Amino acid sequence: MLDAGALSRAEISRRTGMSKPTVSLAIHSLEASGLVAETGIEAGRPGRSGVLYGAVAEAVLSVGIEISVGRVRGVLVDLDGRSLAEHARPVRARTSRAAYDAVRRCVDALFEASGESPTGLFAVAVGTPGVIDPSTGRLTRAGTLPELDGTAPAEAISRRVGVPVRVINDVDLAALAEQVEGAGRGLEDFVVLWAGSGLGSAIVSDGALRFGHRGGAGEIHDIPFATVAAALGRGTSDEVDISFAGVTRLAARLAPEHPDSRLAFPYRADRVLDAADFDPLGAAVRERLATWVAWYCAALGAVVDPELIVLAGPLLARDDLVEPVGAVLAALLSAPPRVVASRLGDRALLAGAAAVARNEALDRAFVTRRRPQREP
Numbered sequence: 529m530l531d532a533g534a535l536s537r538a539e540i541s542r543r544t545g546m547s548k549p550t551v552s553l554a555i556h557s558l559e560a561s562g563l564v565a566e567t568g569i570e571a572g573r574p575g576r577s578g579v580l581y582g583a584v585a586e587a588v589l590s591v592g593i594e595i596s597v598g599r600v601r602g603v604l605v606d607l608d609g610r611s612l613a614e615h616a617r618p619v620r621a622r623t624s625r626a627a628y629d630a631v632r633r634c635v636d637a638l639f640e641a642s643g644e645s646p647t648g649l650f651a652v653a654v655g656t657p658g659v660i661d662p663s664t665g666r667l668t669r670a671g672t673l674p675e676l677d678g679t680a681p682a683e684a685i686s687r688r689v690g691v692p693v694r695v696i697n698d699v700d701l702a703a704l705a706e707q708v709e710g711a712g713r714g715l716e717d718f719v720v721l722w723a724g725s726g727l728g729s730a731i732v733s734d735g736a737l738r739f740g741h742r743g744g745a746g747e748i749h750d751i752p753f754a755t756v757a758a759a760l761g762r763g764t765s766d767e768v769d770i771s772f773a774g775v776t777r778l779a780a781r782l783a784p785e786h787p788d789s790r791l792a793f794p795y796r797a798d799r800v801l802d803a804a805d806f807d808p809l810g811a812a813v814r815e816r817l818a819t820w821v822a823w824y825c826a827a828l829g830a831v832v833d834p835e836l837i838v839l840a841g842p843l844l845a846r847d848d849l850v851e852p853v854g855a856v857l858a859a860l861l862s863a864p865p866r867v868v869a870s871r872l873g874d875r876a877l878l879a880g881a882a883a884v885a886r887n888e889a890l891d892r893a894f895v896t897r898r899r900p901q902r903e904p
Contacts, residue, residue: 536578592881701880822856
């Protein structure tokens with residue numbers, strides 16, 4: 529019903545191969561739990577008209593959350609994936625408790641804004657930097673959010689919101705968003721390379737997101753390109769840094785070589801790259817950044833052999849990086865993957881979290897067949 533819309537019992541029987549009595553029992557059970565309701569009468573067919581049944585999208589609600597530096601952002605969605613409300617709020621203290629309390633307040637604000645009852649909430653999915661150990665649920669290597677290191681976010685947030693919580697690495701969520709509504713739609717094998725405050729990647733292979741044995745698949749910043757560059761005499765050991773801060777430092781290092789640049793210190797990574805088509809310093813920074821990005825793309829291409837690499841995140845989702853990255857990559861690999869820039873913008877992580885939350889909520893609602901009650 530979620531895929532096809534309202535259906536009659538006869539049509540459900542035809543599509544599923546179940547007998548009509550079995551379908552009737554299933555419909556009765558789903559109706560009793562509030563997941564399905566009559567929507568009308570079948571028309572346009574000879575013979576007796578059948579009753580149409582459809583999923584009650586608002587009966588099962590879920591929340592996708594993005595935790596980032598200084599902010600928590602959330603979206604409330606129904607079973608159709610329709611956004612019912614969005615909310616963002618600052619995190620004023622750099623502690624794990626402040627972050628997880630902000631998630632609870634964000635969830636409350638979403639229900640207040642939507643007018644929906646919180647009794648319909650079945651699941652919450654949270655995206656955050658770092659690696660989630662699947663055996664312990666603990667977060668490590670949170671990078672830009674070190675206060676979350678060593679905590680168990682799913683457990684902590686679940687206590688606050690009263691429903692099961694799934695926590696996923698933020699770049700993995702970006703890959704899920706690309707798979708659902710972005711450049712990866714319809715592809716079995718692709719990779720997302722993400723950069724902003726830090727660098728990470730996510731791998732989709734055979735249509736599934738790969739997390740690795742300890743949840744660390746895609747932690748590509750571990751590759752010691754900086755050390756290699758220093759050993760080859762191509763830069764200092766701290767040079768290869770694909771992040772906003774790294775590009776800013778790169779601009780400062782290259783500035784003496786381009787005295788005719790109109791870019792003024794202190795440099796900002798986005799402004800430097802935006803000036804690359806008309807300013808020599810901007811052009812030099814973009815060329816060096818494209819080379820660094822191509823190194824990481826080559827490592828991913830050689831090991832994973834994806835059909836596509838998506839440049840994503842606030843630093844890399846730029847059309848003007850695609851051609852120079854592709855050119856360097858073609859010189860490094862005999863069969864380089866295609867490279868594109870993400871079109872999802874800053875909503876990628878939230879869209880991925882919403883998709884995960886919806887699937888978790890659907891599974892739980894279908895099994896429990898009852899509306900959960902949140903803890904007070």
